[in-house]
Amino acid sequence: MTNLWPLRFREFADRSLLFADDAGGFFKSDASFLDRYASDGLTSSDKEFLRDSGHSYDKQFDLPWTSFAYRWARRQSKPQDLNYVILVPTLRCNLACGYCQVSRVAETARGFDWSDETLKAVLAFLKTIEGSEIKIEFQGGEPLLRLDLLEAVRDFCRARFSSAQFVVCTNLQHLDEAAWAFLEADDTFISTSLDGDRETHERQRTHDRARTTTFFSNLEAAVARYPEGKISALPTVDVTAPPDFEALLESYEKYGIRSVYLRPINHQGFARKLDQGENALARWNELHADFIDLLIERNHRTGRFMEEYYFSQCLKRVLHFGADNHVDIRNPNFFAADYIVVDHDGRFYPTDEARMLSRIGRIDLSIGDVTSGIDRSKVQTLNSGAFNHFDPDCIHCAYQPFCGTDVVDDISRYGRIDLPRYETSFCGRHLAIFDKVFEVIYRQDEASKASVATWLGIADWDISMLAVHS
Amino acid sequence: MIPLRIKVEANAEQPFVVRLRSFEAMPGTERGACHPHDVCLEAVDANGAEYVGEGGSLRILGIDPSEIDGDVLLVNPQRGTADRIIRSSSPHNTLLVTERCDQLCVMCSQPPKKQHVDLFEHFAIAAMLAPEGATIGISGGEPTLFKDQLLGFLARVMRAREDLHFHVLTNGQHFDDADREAMHALDRSRVVWGVPLYSAEPDVHDEIVGKPGAHEKLLSNLAFLCRVGAQVELRTVLMRPNADGLPRLARFLAASVPFIQTWAIMQLENIGYARQNWSRLFHDSSSNFSPIARGIDFARSRGIDVQLYNFPLCTVPLPYRNLAPSTISDWKRTYLEACRDCRLRNHCGGFFEWHPKEHGYAGLGRAA
Numbered sequence A: 001m002t003n004l005w006p007l008r009f010r011e012f013a014d015r016s017l018l019f020a021d022d023a024g025g026f027f028k029s030d031a032s033f034l035d036r037y038a039s040d041g042l043t044s045s046d047k048e049f050l051r052d053s054g055h056s057y058d059k060q061f062d063l064p065w066t067s068f069a070y071r072w073a074r075r076q077s078k079p080q081d082l083n084y085v086i087l088v089p090t091l092r093c094n095l096a097c098g099y100c101q102v103s104r105v106a107e108t109a110r111g112f113d114w115s116d117e118t119l120k121a122v123l124a125f126l127k128t129i130e131g132s133e134i135k136i137e138f139q140g141g142e143p144l145l146r147l148d149l150l151e152a153v154r155d156f157c158r159a160r161f162s163s164a165q166f167v168v169c170t171n172l173q174h175l176d177e178a179a180w181a182f183l184e185a186d187d188t189f190i191s192t193s194l195d196g197d198r199e200t201h202e203r204q205r206t207h208d209r210a211r212t213t214t215f216f217s218n219l220e221a222a223v224a225r226y227p228e229g230k231i232s233a234l235p236t237v238d239v240t241a242p243p244d245f246e247a248l249l250e251s252y253e254k255y256g257i258r259s260v261y262l263r264p265i266n267h268q269g270f271a272r273k274l275d276q277g278e279n280a281l282a283r284w285n286e287l288h289a290d291f292i293d294l295l296i297e298r299n300h301r302t303g304r305f306m307e308e309y310y311f312s313q314c315l316k317r318v319l320h321f322g323a324d325n326h327v328d329i330r331n332p333n334f335f336a337a338d339y340i341v342v343d344h345d346g347r348f349y350p351t352d353e354a355r356m357l358s359r360i361g362r363i364d365l366s367i368g369d370v371t372s373g374i375d376r377s378k379v380q381t382l383n384s385g386a387f388n389h390f391d392p393d394c395i396h397c398a399y400q401p402f403c404g405t406d407v408v409d410d411i412s413r414y415g416r417i418d419l420p421r422y423e424t425s426f427c428g429r430h431l432a433i434f435d436k437v438f439e440v441i442y443r444q445d446e447a448s449k450a451s452v453a454t455w456l457g458i459a460d461w462d463i464s465m466l467a468v469h470s
Numbered sequence B: 001m002i003p004l005r006i007k008v009e010a011n012a013e014q015p016f017v018v019r020l021r022s023f024e025a026m027p028g029t030e031r032g033a034c035h036p037h038d039v040c041l042e043a044v045d046a047n048g049a050e051y052v053g054e055g056g057s058l059r060i061l062g063i064d065p066s067e068i069d070g071d072v073l074l075v076n077p078q079r080g081t082a083d084r085i086i087r088s089s090s091p092h093n094t095l096l097v098t099e100r101c102d103q104l105c106v107m108c109s110q111p112p113k114k115q116h117v118d119l120f121e122h123f124a125i126a127a128m129l130a131p132e133g134a135t136i137g138i139s140g141g142e143p144t145l146f147k148d149q150l151l152g153f154l155a156r157v158m159r160a161r162e163d164l165h166f167h168v169l170t171n172g173q174h175f176d177d178a179d180r181e182a183m184h185a186l187d188r189s190r191v192v193w194g195v196p197l198y199s200a201e202p203d204v205h206d207e208i209v210g211k212p213g214a215h216e217k218l219l220s221n222l223a224f225l226c227r228v229g230a231q232v233e234l235r236t237v238l239m240r241p242n243a244d245g246l247p248r249l250a251r252f253l254a255a256s257v258p259f260i261q262t263w264a265i266m267q268l269e270n271i272g273y274a275r276q277n278w279s280r281l282f283h284d285s286s287s288n289f290s291p292i293a294r295g296i297d298f299a300r301s302r303g304i305d306v307q308l309y310n311f312p313l314c315t316v317p318l319p320y321r322n323l324a325p326s327t328i329s330d331w332k333r334t335y336l337e338a339c340r341d342c343r344l345r346n347h348c349g350g351f352f353e354w355h356p357k358e359h360g361y362a363g364l365g366r367a368a
């Protein structure tokens, strides 16, 4: 007697149906298969197909059963040791981007930097981290305004951990000799915002010619000075005034950055004060999907392959188990596990978004501080909502094994986490991106196949590598 | 070729294990620091070298002592020979547990024999003397025909030497649920089980290994290995009978054996039965890489790590070369005429010493 693992399904625009099981095994079929499946009328060829594709088993502990259990287990994320700390040594900044994502204060403001005591407590906290490897991300404000604090943390970590890496998230506006010298080190990396071509960047960030020129000349100097991989950049996209994507890609490629992580203007921080108009989500999804198509076409045209970072993550997540580097597609998505944020006042936050949300006073999502330690009971409260397994909507969704959760995003938008999933922005974004993933992988044209292969890191991709059953 | 067996003179009845030491090679070492199984270089003359240890003396003939310093020998005094069972300078050391086997593979490189001598006691001593951090191969015949001794040996050595790793080649026919405890007793992060599976089709696999029902048994034991958390390197020797089935095998692995650490696709070794059956078995990967490529792409698209073992680099298309590490052990490696000016040579494992000069690859050296 063959036992079937339960299947969920989703219908696409072309009337084809995607079927997926809990372990992320999937195939495409049609309505008549759905009928047979639902009415207990599977044919022997259905059964043979399902057995071959790992959707059924004969008895507990046999190979198909064991493999299914293994694939399911490997799709779940497990809490990892703390190895990534985001530090905000100052909130002050020398730029005022229209939608600053990090709730900055003016460069001359007082009381928004770590005090001596805070620095001491941060170092004491870092000392308690057990692993031998650490990654530190300096956020702000503009962290280079407090080079002294960055130096102190870096010196400490280099001595304390056998391997330490540092990322400075900077606007690249004011780089004096000391800053260049700090960035010079091989263990130190630069992350910046680059919103597209000059015009878009100026409109969204720098607001005047001189500052734009400074930014681009500093970026160019850094690119010339350092090896590829030292500098990463993120574009922030305003859905009401999207940049020219072709120009954006050109700009990124020029600076040796082939992976572009497209992000909408953040709902949190000061960004939420901006009116993005009705249907920002639908417009974002459309923009993102168009961007993927542009990438595919451009990759094919130029032969120089670029990717959209999050799309590639989701693509791998669909096809592999274990591909959950990005926290949004982790399930469960445990807070204060492998990474944590320390704010300018020494408070801990589970994510940078939680920090910004707390700063605008909507809710306090801090989870302790460097002196008193991590507030585990609060973390547990957050964790109790941080998985999609039992969500009444997700359990019916074919994308559940690939998808994740974002409690903080839900709170920030709706002030609660118990909305019907389909009404949340997180769900809307993920339904759309997984729809796009499945649309693209089942395409047959050369351009799409070549991009999918490159994004997966393999030589050739072809629709014959996907299961279709009729 | 590096000699694995050397001539010795020893005054003893029974086989024994020693490690060779020369103090010139270990400046500052006190003689007192010797292990009871160490013998130390005393004198060298034109014909040989004299070693002395707690149990007596040993004379090594016909090899320069500097080449064998730190080696662990299994000495057979009756025959006047010693096997260098652990060469301190080599990353490829393999203990041959038995020559018996219950399968009879069409390409077996070491056709099985009936007789068996249990050497586990000697192996345990030898493993204890292995260099720091070594990986020791266990092979046969079929080592798990002596499963209890094998698992006991592994547990004992791994407990005593937390730096050692093991790589065990097994046909996977002999595990059962009763072995759970013995398997759990091993530090699973330090043992890799190399298990061959040739095809997703039971008939093809059974035909290759010469044992009806082997496929079915293997699959249920793969499930067992998964459940005990063992690291599995799945090995598929490429041959004409299974080459076209590689894409299907890849799909089978992704669905049903996804827990493997690595899928190793191995080019055929021209020795043993493979030599006899060469023209029937050898698949020229330089002429037709397509089924291999499709198998690799599928497996890797599902996150399975794939490696190509024993493939001359120039027979592998460029996009797949990074998957073909140099795998032929130093002591059995050679290069051919076509390799003379090859720019890939430093990264290429070349050929088995015994590979025929008529190598069979239509595309050999084309990449050079």
Ligand code: SF4
Residues within 6 Å of the ligand: A388, A391, A393, A394, A397, A398, A399, A400, A401, A403, A404, A421, A422, A426, A427, A428, A430, A431
């Ligand atoms: S959040 Fe939406 S897309 Fe994700 S699993 Fe739940 S229902 Fe599906």
Ligand code: SF4
Residues within 6 Å of the ligand: B312, B313, B314, B315, B335, B336, B338, B339, B340, B342, B343, B344, B345, B348, B349, B350, B364, B365, B366, B367, B368
């Ligand atoms: S020609 Fe070069 S790549 Fe080919 S087998 Fe010889 S050394 Fe290797």
